[in-house]
Amino acid sequence: xxxxxxxxxxxxxxxxxxxxxxxxxxxxxxxxxxxxxxxxxxxxxxxxxxxxxxxxxxxxxxxxxxxxxxxxxxxxxxxxxxxxxxxxxxxxxxxxxxxxxxxxxxxxxxxxxxxxxxxxxxxxxxxxxxxxxxxxxxxxxxxxxxxxxxxxxxxxxxxxxxxxxxxxxxxxxxxxxxxxxxxxxxxxxxxxxxxxxxxxxxxxxxxxxxxxxxxxxxxxxxxxxxxxxxxxxxxxxxxxxxxxxxxxxxxxxxxxxxxxxxxxxxxxxxxxxxxxxxxxxxxxxxxxxxxxxxxxxxxxxxxxxxxxxxxxxxxxxxxxxxxxxxxxxxxxxxxxxxxxxxxxx
Amino acid sequence: xxxxxxxxxxxxxxxxxxxxxxxxxxxxxxxxxxxxxxxxxxxxxxxxxxxxxxxxxxxxxxxxxxxxxxxxxxxxxxxxxxxxxxxxxxxxxxxxxxxxxxxxxxxxxxxxxxxxxxxxxxxxxxxxxxxxxxxxxxxxxxxxxxxxxxxxxxxxxxxxxxxxxxxxxxxxxxxxxxxxxxxxxxxxxxxxxxxxxxxxxxxxxxxxxxxxxxxxxxxxxxxxxxxxxxxxxxxxxxxxxxxxxxxxxxxxxxxxxxxxxxxxxxxxxxxxxxxxxxxxxxxxxxxxxxxxxxxxxxxxxxxxxxxxxxxxxxxxxxxxxxxxxxxxxxxxxxxxxxxxxxxxxxxxxxxxxxxxxxxxxxxxxxxxxxxxxxxxxxxxxxxxxxxxxxxxxxxxxxxxxxxxxxxxxxxxxxxxxxxxxxxxxxxxxxxxxxxxxxxxxxxxxxxxxxxxxxxxxxxxxxxxxxxxxxxxxxxx
Numbered sequence: 001x002x003x004x005x006x007x008x009x010x011x012x013x014x015x016x017x018x019x020x021x022x023x024x025x026x027x028x029x030x031x032x033x034x035x036x037x038x039x040x041x042x043x044x045x046x047x048x049x050x051x052x053x054x055x056x057x058x059x060x061x062x063x064x065x066x067x068x069x070x071x072x073x074x075x076x077x078x079x080x081x082x083x084x085x086x087x088x089x090x091x092x093x094x095x096x097x098x099x100x101x102x103x104x105x106x107x108x109x110x111x112x113x114x115x116x117x118x119x120x121x122x123x124x125x126x127x128x129x130x131x132x133x134x135x136x137x138x139x140x141x142x143x144x145x146x147x148x149x150x151x152x153x154x155x156x157x158x159x160x161x162x163x164x165x166x167x168x169x170x171x172x173x174x175x176x177x178x179x180x181x182x183x184x185x186x187x188x189x190x191x192x193x194x195x196x197x198x199x200x201x202x203x204x205x206x207x208x209x210x211x212x213x214x215x216x217x218x219x220x221x222x223x224x225x226x227x228x229x230x231x232x233x234x235x236x237x238x239x240x241x242x243x244x245x246x247x248x249x250x251x252x253x254x255x256x257x258x259x260x261x262x263x264x265x266x267x268x269x270x271x272x273x274x275x276x277x278x279x280x281x282x283x284x285x286x287x288x289x290x291x292x293x294x295x296x297x298x299x300x301x302x303x304x305x306x307x308x309x310x311x312x313x314x315x316x317x318x319x320x321x322x323x324x325x326x327x328x329x330x331x332x333x334x335x336x337x338x339x340x341x342x343x344x345x
Numbered sequence: 346x347x348x349x350x351x352x353x354x355x356x357x358x359x360x361x362x363x364x365x366x367x368x369x370x371x372x373x374x375x376x377x378x379x380x381x382x383x384x385x386x387x388x389x390x391x392x393x394x395x396x397x398x399x400x401x402x403x404x405x406x407x408x409x410x411x412x413x414x415x416x417x418x419x420x421x422x423x424x425x426x427x428x429x430x431x432x433x434x435x436x437x438x439x440x441x442x443x444x445x446x447x448x449x450x451x452x453x454x455x456x457x458x459x460x461x462x463x464x465x466x467x468x469x470x471x472x473x474x475x476x477x478x479x480x481x482x483x484x485x486x487x488x489x490x491x492x493x494x495x496x497x498x499x500x501x502x503x504x505x506x507x508x509x510x511x512x513x514x515x516x517x518x519x520x521x522x523x524x525x526x527x528x529x530x531x532x533x534x535x536x537x538x539x540x541x542x543x544x545x546x547x548x549x550x551x552x553x554x555x556x557x558x559x560x561x562x563x564x565x566x567x568x569x570x571x572x573x574x575x576x577x578x579x580x581x582x583x584x585x586x587x588x589x590x591x592x593x594x595x596x597x598x599x600x601x602x603x604x605x606x607x608x609x610x611x612x613x614x615x616x617x618x619x620x621x622x623x624x625x626x627x628x629x630x631x632x633x634x635x636x637x638x639x640x641x642x643x644x645x646x647x648x649x650x651x652x653x654x655x656x657x658x659x660x661x662x663x664x665x666x667x668x669x670x671x672x673x674x675x676x677x678x679x680x681x682x683x684x685x686x687x688x689x690x691x692x693x694x695x696x697x698x699x700x701x702x703x704x705x706x707x708x709x710x711x712x713x714x715x716x717x718x719x720x721x722x723x724x725x726x727x728x729x730x731x732x733x734x735x736x737x738x739x740x741x742x743x744x745x746x747x748x749x750x751x752x753x754x755x756x757x758x759x760x761x762x763x764x765x766x767x768x769x770x771x772x773x774x775x776x777x778x779x780x781x782x783x784x785x786x787x788x789x790x791x792x793x794x795x796x797x798x799x800x801x802x803x804x805x806x807x808x809x810x811x812x813x814x815x816x817x818x819x820x821x
Binding site for chain 2: 042046047048050051052053054057072073074075076077084085088089092093179180210211212213214215217218220221222224225227237240244299342345
C-alpha cells in the first residue's frame with residue numbers, strides 16, 4: 001500500500017513537471033523564433049546587471065518600446081570575462097557590452113576593437129568630468145572605500161588612508177582579489193595613487209587583511225555575515241542597507257586623500273551586427289529614465305546630472321574623489337604591484 | 346608559451362599536502378561516526394540521519410562555505426589558508442564518508458563481528474578487526490576523497506588565500522588573469538595525469554560483499570554513538586546557519602514579479618537539467634556495465650578525469666554561440682557537460698567497485714556461454730541496479746544544486762543555480778539561500794524518482810510460481 005502511494009505520488013510529480021517542461025521547451029523555442037524575426041541587440045552584461053533585482057529587465061522593456069527590436073542579454077559574469085570572450089572569438093555576435101570598468105578600458109581597447117559612439121552632450125556629473133570617451137560611455141559610478149558598521153569600539157576613528165593603514169586593527173577587512181575582480185583593482189589603484197611608498201602600503205594593508213575573495217560579492221557577503229568588521233566596497237552600498245533593510249548602522253570611512261571611483265561604461269564592438277540600434281541603446285543608457293533605473297536598481301550614482309532620485313541618495317556622505325591621474329601608469333605597473341601584494345600576504 | 350614551473354610545483358605540493366590532510370581527517374572521523382550509524386535499527390530514523398549527514402555535501406558549495414565560516418567562528422577566528430580549506434573540506438565531506446563507510450560495515454562485517462562477539466572480543470578489538478577487514482575499501486574511499494580535495498575548486502578559491510591554492514584554482518587564475526588558454530589547458534593536462542597516477546593506488550581486486558547484512562544487535566558491539574552525534578550536530582548547525590535570515594528573504598518573493606517569474610522558469614529548467622543529468626549518467630553507466638568485464642575500460646575510467654570545470658566551460662562557450670539557442674537546448678548542453686564532468690567521480694565513488702564485486706559471477710556466466718545481453722540482463726543489472734539508481738539520483742541532486750558550471754554556460758537565468766548565483770553577486774544573499782534550497786528540494790525529488798523507478802521490479806504478466814511463505818532471502 002505504502003509503495004503504491006509512493007509510486008502514485010512520484011508518477012504525479014513526474015507528470016506535473018513533465019507538463020511544465022513541455023511548456024518550457026515550447027515557450028523557449030517560440031522565444032528563440034521571435035529573436036530571429038526582429039532586430040536583435042545582443043548585450044554582454046555582468047551578472048549584477050541582469051539578475052532578478054538588477055536594472056537589465058526594466059531597461060530592456062523601456063528600450064524595446066522605442067524600437068522594433070529585441071534586447072538579448074548574455075550574462076558573462078564580469079566585464080573582465082566579457083573582454084576575454086570577445087577577444088577569444090571576435091566573430092561571435094556581440095552588439096553592446098556593458099559594465100566595463102574604468103581601470104579595464106585600456107586592456108579592453110587593446111584586445112577588442114570598438115566603434116566610435118554617437119556624439120553625446122550629456123551633462124555629466126562634476127566628478128566625472130573627463131571620464132567620457134569616444135568609444136566608451138559612462139552610465140553609472142560610485143566612490144569606493146571602507147564600509148563598516150556602527151557602533152564598533154574596536155575600530156578607531158581615522159581621517160586618512162595613511163592613518164587607517166597604521167591604526168586599524170589586524171585582520172579586520174575583507175578584500176576582493178585584484179587578479180580576478182575589478183573592485184580588487186580599485187583598492188590597488190587607491191594605494192598606488194595616494195601612497196608615497198606603495199610597497200610599504202601594500203605590506204600594511206596585508207596586516208589589516210583577514211580574507212581575500214575572488215570577487216566583490218563574496219567579500220561583501222562575509223562582511224554582511226559579520227565575519228569581518230569592515231570591507232572595501234562602494235559608497236552606494238549604504239543605499240541598499242538604508243533603503244531595503246532600513247539599517248543605518250552601515251557607514252563609510254571618509255579619507256582626506258580622496259577615494260577611487262568605479263565608473264561603469266557601455267561600448268559597441270567593431271564587429272557588431274545591428275550597430276545603429278546598439279549605439280542607440282548605449283545612448284539610451286544616459287537618458288533620464290534609464291539613469292533613474294540604473295541608480296535605483298544597481299545601487300550606483302547616475303552619471304548624468306539632475307536625475308530625480310530617492311532622498312537617501314542625498315544622505316550619502318559627499319566624499320572627495322580621485323581623478324584620472326596616473327591611471328595609465330597604474331595599468332602598466334599592475335602586474336608588478338600584484339606580485340608585491342602577493343608577497344606581502 | 347612559458348610555463349612558470351616554480352609556481353606550478355609549489356601549487357601541486359600545496360594541493361597534495363592539503364588533500365592528504367583533508368582526506369585523512371575526513372576518513373578517520375567518518376569511520377568513527379560510521380560505527381555509530383551502522384547499528385541504528387529503525388530504517389526511517391537511519392534514512393533521516395543519513396540525509397542530515399549528507400546535507401552539507403549536497404548544498405551549493407558557496408552557501409556551505411559561508412555556513413562553515415559562521416560555524417567555525419564560534420570557536421574563534423576562521424583559519425584562512427591551508428587549514429581553512431581542510432576545515433571546510435571536513436565539514437562538507439565528513440557526513441558523506443560516514444554514510445559510505447556505514448554501508449560497508451553493514452554489508453561486509455556480518456560474519457566477522459558475529460564471530461568476534463561469540464569469541465568474547467572487546468569493543469576495541471572488534472573495531473580494530475573491522476578496520477583491518479575493511480582496509481581495501483577504506484583505501485579506495487581515502488583515494489576518492491584525496492582526489493576530490495586535490496581537484497577542489499570553490500573552497501580553496503574562497504578560503505584558500507596563498508597557502509590553500511590548488512591546481513584547479515591555478516587553472517582558473519590563469520584563465521581569468523592572463524587569459525592564457527593554452528597554459529590553462531597544459532595545467533589541466535598535468536592535473537589529469539596526476540589524478541590518473543593517484544588512481545593507480547586504488548585497490549583493484551576487491552572481494553564480493555557478504556550476501557546478508559550484519560544484524561544490528563551484533564553491530565551494537567562496535568557502536569561509537571558520541572562520534573555520530575557530534576557529526577549530526579555539525580550538519581544540523583551548518584544547515585541551521587544557512588537558514589538564518591531567510592525569513593526576510595521569503596517576504597521579498599511576493600514583492601518582485603521578475604524574481605517570481607525567473608524562479609518558476611528556473612524550477613522547470615532545474616528539473617529538466619536534473620532529469621537529463623541523471624538520465625545521462627544512467628545511460629553511460631549502463632554502457633559501462635554492458636561492456637563488463639573489461640579491465641582496460643575499468644582502468645581507463647579510473648584514470649579518466651575531465652580537465653577542469655572552468656576549462657571545459659570556457660571551451661564550450663568558445664565553441665558554441667549559445668545566444669541563439671533555445672533555452673532547453675542550452676540546458677541540455679549544460680547537462681551533457683555536467684554529466685561528463687561528474688562521471689569520473691561517480692565511477693570512482695561506487696560504480697567501479699560495484700562492478701569489481703560482481704566480476705566473478707559475470708565471468709562464471711561467460712564461461713557457461715551466456716552472451717553479453719544475457720549477462721547484462723540476468724546477472725549484472727539485478728545486482729547493480731541499486732547502485733546505478735543511487736548514483737543517477739545523486740548526480741541529479743548535484744546537478745540541481747550546481748551554479749558554477751551552469752552559470753558559465755547559461756548566460757541567462759535558466760536554472761535555479763544560475764538565479765541563486767546572480768542573487769549572490771548582488772546584495773541579496775538571503776534570497777539566494779532560499780532559491781538554492783528550492784533547487785535542493787527539486788534535486789531531492791529527482792533523487793527519489795531515480796531511486797524508485799530504476800529499482801522497480803518488472804513482474805511477468807503470468808502468475809508467479811508458489812513459494813513457501815516465511816522464508817526470507819536471508820534464509821537461515
